[in-house]
Amino acid sequence: MSEEKLTHLKAIVFDWAGTTIDYGSCAPASVFQEIFRQRGVPITAAQAREPMGRAKRDHIAAIGAMPEVDAAWRAQFEGQAMTAEQIDEMYADFLPLQKATLGAHSQLIEGVPEMIAWCRSQGLKIGSTTGYTRELLDIVAAAAATQGYVPDCSLGVEDAPAGRPAPFLLHEAAKRMEVYPMWNIVKVDDTPVGIEAGRNAGCWTIGITRTGNCVGLSREEWAALDGEAQKRRIRHAAQTLESAGAHAVVESVADIAPVLYEFDRRLAAGLLPFA
CATH class of the missing domain: 3.40.50.1000 (HAD superfamily/HAD-like)
Structure with a gap:
């Protein structure tokens, strides 16, 4: 230089x-995919990554607001859009899962x-x-x-x-x-x-x-x-x-x-x- x-x-x-x-x-992309998969709404890696950089609760909400994800969510939950309570629950699940993966992704x-x-x-x-x-x-x-x-x-x-x-x-x-x-x-x-x-x-x-x-x-x-x-x-x-x-x-x-x-x-x- x-x-x-x-x-x-x-x-x-x-x-x-x-x-x-x-x-x-x-590390974060894989965990976002997992918490949606657990609720019967699989998302792609591209969808998981699109809001990357936001605070993680905001990130979950942003994924849920995507038209394709919203449609899949409504199909799974009797026509209802993702609620604030469900976002909170997913965020609560996200934190320990993310914590468990970080050790392998901190190089x-x-x-x-x-x-x-x-x-x-x-x-x-x-x-x-x-x-x-x-x-x-x-x-x-x-x-x-x-x-x-x-x-x-x-x-x-x-x-x-x-x-x-x-x-x-x-x-x-x-x-x-x-x-x-x-x-x-x-x-x-x-x-x-x-x-x-x-x-x-x-x-x-x-x-x-x-x-x-x-x-x-x-x-x-x-x-x-x-x-x-x-x-x-x-x-x-x-x-x-x-x-x-x-x-x-x-x-x-x-x-x-x-x-x-x-x-x-x-x-x-x-x-x-x-x-």
């Missing part, structure tokens, strides 16, 4: 699953430790946000710490009045890291709602394709694809994240350094992320 030093950026806030850990964001994605070290060498503070609850976040954060990744602040759904795409988790991260203005912060995320949250907060945003939810494949599943299939998946993921407003899109956190330099140059020229 270049010896050039960042002079305007002050902090970077990473997502967790699909961005820094859990290649393919596999840092390759290149993340080195990039975090480089960001710190550039003087950036490191934050993290997630749609996980604090109980779930504590599990993945503890596993990441054993691998050398310890953000300056880690925030879950209880740390703000509303989850993504609302900007409040990023506002709270900025407050705890004592960083301002918001345009000196970069948000890195693999989901459209994570990108939208960054834009709503006034941050620079970087979308992650290959390792994230928009591609949605484990490392082994990705390796099994031929080159053309991989390119198609990357293109589709990039288009999805760009449509959400990403200022830049890369395949992995390992690839973000050139983008950070570019954002820093734009700030030096007086350009802001919302200009």
Whole structure:
């Protein structure tokens, strides 16, 4: 990497699953499928992944509101749409199932430790946000710490009045890291709602394709694809994240350094992320 030093950026806030850990964001997707299957309403992996990045109760409600899922739900439950009480019950079932799977899905994605070290060498503070609850976040954060990744602040759904795409988790991260203005912060995320949250907060945003939810494949599943299939998946993921407003899109956190330099140059020229 270049010896050039960042002079305007002050902090970077990473997502967790699909961005820094859990290649393919596999842990949450499988559990969403399971809690719907238990109620006789099977959903596809694509349906499970579509609202990814939201707080998990909101995610369940969003799946239930999809026309095809709603129709299947009504067929199973005598014409009745999913109720708030049923959402609460599914959320209660989701938490222990997700907790049981996290240990197997908390491995840092390759290149993340080195990039975090480089960001710190550039003087950036490191934050993290997630749609996980604090109980779930504590599990993945503890596993990441054993691998050398310890953000300056880690925030879950209880740390703000509303989850993504609302900007409040990023506002709270900025407050705890004592960083301002918001345009000196970069948000890195693999989901459209994570990108939208960054834009709503006034941050620079970087979308992650290959390792994230928009591609949605484990490392082994990705390796099994031929080159053309991989390119198609990357293109589709990039288009999805760009449509959400990403200022830049890369395949992995390992690839973000050139983008950070570019954002820093734009700030030096007086350009802001919302200009």
